[in-house]
Amino acid sequence: MNRGSGKSSDETLIEMNRTAWSSGEENNGFHTSSDKESFQLENAASMVSVVSECTSTVSVCSSHSSVIECEQCEREHTEPQQHLSNFKGVDKQQQSKDSVYFRDGVRRIDFVLSYIDDKDGEKKQDRRKEFEANLQKAGLELETEDKSESEDGKTYFLKIHVPWEVLATYADVLKIKVPFKANDIPAKKEVPMSWLFTPYRLPDHVMNPEPDYFTYTFDKSKIDFFLIEDKETFFPPSTRNRIVYYILSRIQYSKDDKDKKGIKRLLNNGTYTSAFPLHDCRYWTKSRDSNCESERYSLYKHWARFSSFYKEQPLNLIRKYYGEKIGIYFAWLGFYTEMLSYAAVVGLLCFIYGVATFDNNVWSKEICNETIGGQIVMCPLCDKKCGYWKLSTTCSSSWQSYLFDNTATVFFAIFMGIWVTLFLEFWKRRQARLEYEWDLVDFEEEQQQLQLRPEYEIKCTSRRLNNITQEMEPYLPLTSKCARSMLSGATVLFWISLIIASIIGVIAYRLAVFAAFASIMKDSPTNKLDVVGSLITPQFATSVTASCINFVIIMILNFLYERVAIKITDMEVPKTHVEYENKLTVKMFLFQFVNYYSSCFYVAFFKGKFVGYPGNYAYMFGKWSGLRNEECEPGGCLIELTTQLVIVMVGKQVWGNIQEALVPWLRNWWVSRSARNHPESLYSRWEQDHDLQTFSQLGLFYEYLEMVIQFGFITLFVASFPLAPLLALMNNILEVRVDAWKFTTQFRRPMAAKAHSIGAWEEILNMIAVFSVVTNAFIVSFTSDMIPRLVYLYAYHPGTEMTMDGYISNSLSIFNISGIPIENRPEEGENPDWYDSTNITTCRYRDYRYPPGHEKQYSHTMQFWHILAAKLAFIIIMEHVVFVVKFFVAWLIPDVPSDVKARVKRERYLIQEYLHDYELEKLKIQLSRNGQNIDQCTCPTTASTPMKVEMLSDCLT
Numbered sequence: 001m002n003r004g005s006g007k008s009s010d011e012t013l014i015e016m017n018r019t020a021w022s023s024g025e026e027n028n029g030f031h032t033s034s035d036k037e038s039f040q041l042e043n044a045a046s047m048v049s050v051v052s053e054c055t056s057t058v059s060v061c062s063s064h065s066s067v068i069e070c071e072q073c074e075r076e077h078t079e080p081q082q083h084l085s086n087f088k089g090v091d092k093q094q095q096s097k098d099s100v101y102f103r104d105g106v107r108r109i110d111f112v113l114s115y116i117d118d119k120d121g122e123k124k125q126d127r128r129k130e131f132e133a134n135l136q137k138a139g140l141e142l143e144t145e146d147k148s149e150s151e152d153g154k155t156y157f158l159k160i161h162v163p164w165e166v167l168a169t170y171a172d173v174l175k176i177k178v179p180f181k182a183n184d185i186p187a188k189k190e191v192p193m194s195w196l197f198t199p200y201r202l203p204d205h206v207m208n209p210e211p212d213y214f215t216y217t218f219d220k221s222k223i224d225f226f227l228i229e230d231k232e233t234f235f236p237p238s239t240r241n242r243i244v245y246y247i248l249s250r251i252q253y254s255k256d257d258k259d260k261k262g263i264k265r266l267l268n269n270g271t272y273t274s275a276f277p278l279h280d281c282r283y284w285t286k287s288r289d290s291n292c293e294s295e296r297y298s299l300y301k302h303w304a305r306f307s308s309f310y311k312e313q314p315l316n317l318i319r320k321y322y323g324e325k326i327g328i329y330f331a332w333l334g335f336y337t338e339m340l341s342y343a344a345v346v347g348l349l350c351f352i353y354g355v356a357t358f359d360n361n362v363w364s365k366e367i368c369n370e371t372i373g374g375q376i377v378m379c380p381l382c383d384k385k386c387g388y389w390k391l392s393t394t395c396s397s398s399w400q401s402y403l404f405d406n407t408a409t410v411f412f413a414i415f416m417g418i419w420v421t422l423f424l425e426f427w428k429r430r431q432a433r434l435e436y437e438w439d440l441v442d443f444e445e446e447q448q449q450l451q452l453r454p455e456y457e458i459k460c461t462s463r464r465l466n467n468i469t470q471e472m473e474p475y476l477p478l479t480s481k482c483a484r485s486m487l488s489g490a491t492v493l494f495w496i497s498l499i500i501a502s503i504i505g506v507i508a509y510r511l512a513v514f515a516a517f518a519s520i521m522k523d524s525p526t527n528k529l530d531v532v533g534s535l536i537t538p539q540f541a542t543s544v545t546a547s548c549i550n551f552v553i554i555m556i557l558n559f560l561y562e563r564v565a566i567k568i569t570d571m572e573v574p575k576t577h578v579e580y581e582n583k584l585t586v587k588m589f590l591f592q593f594v595n596y597y598s599s600c601f602y603v604a605f606f607k608g609k610f611v612g613y614p615g616n617y618a619y620m621f622g623k624w625s626g627l628r629n630e631e632c633e634p635g636g637c638l639i640e641l642t643t644q645l646v647i648v649m650v651g652k653q654v655w656g657n658i659q660e661a662l663v664p665w666l667r668n669w670w671v672s673r674s675a676r677n678h679p680e681s682l683y684s685r686w687e688q689d690h691d692l693q694t695f696s697q698l699g700l701f702y703e704y705l706e707m708v709i710q711f712g713f714i715t716l717f718v719a720s721f722p723l724a725p726l727l728a729l730m731n732n733i734l735e736v737r738v739d740a741w742k743f744t745t746q747f748r749r750p751m752a753a754k755a756h757s758i759g760a761w762e763e764i765l766n767m768i769a770v771f772s773v774v775t776n777a778f779i780v781s782f783t784s785d786m787i788p789r790l791v792y793l794y795a796y797h798p799g800t801e802m803t804m805d806g807y808i809s810n811s812l813s814i815f816n817i818s819g820i821p822i823e824n825r826p827e828e829g830e831n832p833d834w835y836d837s838t839n840i841t842t843c844r845y846r847d848y849r850y851p852p853g854h855e856k857q858y859s860h861t862m863q864f865w866h867i868l869a870a871k872l873a874f875i876i877i878m879e880h881v882v883f884v885v886k887f888f889v890a891w892l893i894p895d896v897p898s899d900v901k902a903r904v905k906r907e908r909y910l911i912q913e914y915l916h917d918y919e920l921e922k923l924k925i926q927l928s929r930n931g932q933n934i935d936q937c938t939c940p941t942t943a944s945t946p947m948k949v950e951m952l953s954d955c956l957t
């Protein structure tokens with residue numbers, strides 16, 4: 001925004017008076033109760049004439065001649081057109097396809113409403129008539145495009161312009177910060193070797209769309225205190241549309257019922273079909289209008305194309321065009337992606353270590369050795385339908401497991417605990433810098449009274465005195481609030497219970513069909529296939545079908561719960577928009593947490609842990625159910641957790657990106673298919689945007705949710721899969737550009753909104769960070785075989801030299817086949833051809849128990865208790881080490897950079913100094929004028945009480 005020290009005149013602007021609003025007067029849409037003051041136009045009749053389709057500039061020209069040369073026609077290189085004072089009958093074909101102005105080419109379109117006249121739409125017509133009349137009384141200027149001029153021949157477009165006086169009034173009320181002095185703090189010195197980053201940088205005119213100023217909240221009474229060069233461009237379009245939406249959300253549309261107000265309700269009941277601000281041009285080419293900023297084109301060219309994936313993001317331009325709330329999301333996503341690159345490199349190195357030490361894997365060699373693993377007969381994995389099998393059949397899965405289950409796993413788990421802390425602490429610093437640069441310091445405190453939701457004011461009929469402001473405000477009684485919260489909490493618990501029940505159902509399905517698949521697939525033709533024959537096993541078939549069922553259940557529950565969460569959050573009647581989003585965030589995340597992570601938690605901490613032993617197996621619902629608890633895959637539970645993590649995480653990411661990119665594109669293609677057959681000049685800027693998809697109020701919420709769920713995958717279970725950060729990094733590089741492309745090309749321009757942080761997501765990330773230390777410590781201890789191997793290496797190895805030789809035989813217990821109950825033994829024909837019951841009298845199973853014939857047969861050996869003690873000791877040591885380092889790092893890194901603190905102090909000092917000088921100068925001028933006129937005229941003085949202006953806000957945060 002180009003701002004200078006010059007001041008523009010306001011000779012042609014609408015003058016508005018501040019008048020008290022009494023209960024007997026008509027509600028102009030600013031307030032909801034009779035105890036609030038409001039703004040009114042001094043003369044409603046003059047307002048009607050002003051908001052006609054002519055401006056002061058054209059009126060002056062038309063007083064000399066009825067035919068003028070339109071500035072827009074000059075810009076478009078067309079022949080001069082005849083413009084009447086009311087501009088009716090203008091040929092639409094002569095308007096630029098990128099025009100964002102009224103027909104006069106002077107007044108900017110700040111917002112557009114569209115509607116269709118229904119045959120039985122008298123009520124809707126009455127609502128629109130009342131609503132638009134109140135918009136005019138509120139100071140907005142309107143212009144309607146007839147349906148005959150729209151490409152579908154049935155849609156009306158109502159264009160809205162906010163004149164300077166209204167902008168200034170609401171900028172004062174909304175406490176919008178504007179520049180008052182150029183920044184005089186010397187720029188930081190360039191980082192050494194900064195030229196290395198040149199290929200990743202964008203041009204300065206894209207990265208820094210606004211000069212650097214000190215700012216202060218706008219005050220209409222001190223207008224010459226601020227740096228205003230041009231009143232038409234002083235407030236950027238994002239601020240203008242934010243102000244318009246603020247007004248639209250408060251305007252009344254019924255004469256009889258004062259609670260019936262707001263554009264949201266008019267959209268819900270079909271009075272209007274859409275409400276949106278305009279993009280400034282087409283995204284693939286610059287606007288032909290020289291007065292248009294063409295910021296959308298710059299964003300597409302430098303940000304939204306995938307060819308720019310290695311470039312930095314133009315955050316200042318994003319913030320200027322879309323507002324701070326969307327800007328802070330992309331700043332967080334970019335920073336998260338940048339930090340992921342470090343975790344991805346370390347994870348890749350750990351994987352490379354596993355590959356490099358592949359030949360040192362003694363236990364896998366023993367499994368694959370025909371004289372060792374080939375001679376070990378394992379007990380059946382299920383009752384009746386599963387036969388005996390040899391350990392050597394798990395050779396390939398054992399090698400695969402080693403790639404992720406080695407000594408580097410422990411190091412990476414500790415590293416990720418520290419990485420999470422660094423990520424969160426450095427983000428706080430980055431966020432603090434953005435808060436200052438984007439004028440969001442003290443945002444919450446300043447906006448506290450400007451955040452009330454209209455729904456809260458309508459539903460809360462009770463009022464009480466605010467001890468801080470000493471004014472009456474609506475409130476929700478404590479009894480009602482508690483009852484609503486209890487009902488909401490019970491509903492969330494019920495739905496989480498549904499998820500747990502569905503997971504138990506899927507586990508029961510796995511147990512029930514495993515034996516069936518084992519019997520059916522024993523002689524299946526697929527076993528003879530060369531490449532995939534060995535992979536198509538009963539375990540594989542069970543896992544695939546169970547995963548499909550689980551996926552369908554997840555999608556159905558997500559679909560239903562999303563609507564339930566919104567309903568119960570509405571029922572709670574949150575006071576502010578921030579509170580509303582935070583409540584919804586907690587509900588949705590709790591549900592998604594259980595929904596997406598429950599299967600991984602089951603594999604990591606429950607599967608294979610409570611199976612019993614041959615002759616005394618554990619059953620899910622008791623022995624009568626016949627559902628014997630699952631054992632781990634032959635290669636161990638860690639490789640199965642890795643597989644589960646990869647499928648869920650990668651599948652979700654791929655599906656999400658396809659859905660985000662493809663679905664909006666197909667919808668837009670379908671909606672605009674008829675418009676492509678029209679000449680370009682007929683497809684106006686507002687019609688183009690009308691055919692785009694609407695970015696919902698919760699659109700950004702789902703973007704955060706997707707990334708936070710991914711963050712959970714790469715932190716909670718990363719010890720099982722060190723390549724998870726690398727997969728997340730690759731996804732996020734694509735995600736940034738897909739989101740940018742979607743915002744720039746497929747969605748209408750969202751309403752600009754302020755946000756000083758990522759909100760409740762920051763606390764959720766902190767919670768995941770702490771929880772991840774615990775989960776990874778347990779994964780290393782109980783899911784991986786790391787601790788049993790170390791105990792064997794240091795305490796139970798044979799001979800005097802430390803070696804892993806004999807580990808496999810040591811880790812398997814022996815059971816006498818004759819002791820297996822009849823109901824558990826394999827049926828006739830289920831055993832393999834090599835099995836001979838006369839020669840094979842024992843089988844092996846994974847556990848540490850005394851052999852048959854021992855005085856403590858089948859009870860746990862001392863080695864089992866040593867391993868358990870070592871596991872618990874490792875958990876305690878790892879947690880304490882990581883937490884001590886985390887707290888030390890958090891203490892060491894300040895949340896706010898020192899240079900930002902200095903700039904904030906400097907700005908506050910300058911505000912006091914400049915305001916003092918400004919008021920002193922004004923007083924001197926007033927005294928000098930009074931001194932000159934004191935002898936010329938003596939007038940009686942009247943006590944004038946300054947009028948206090950106050951407005952409730954639909955704070956756009």
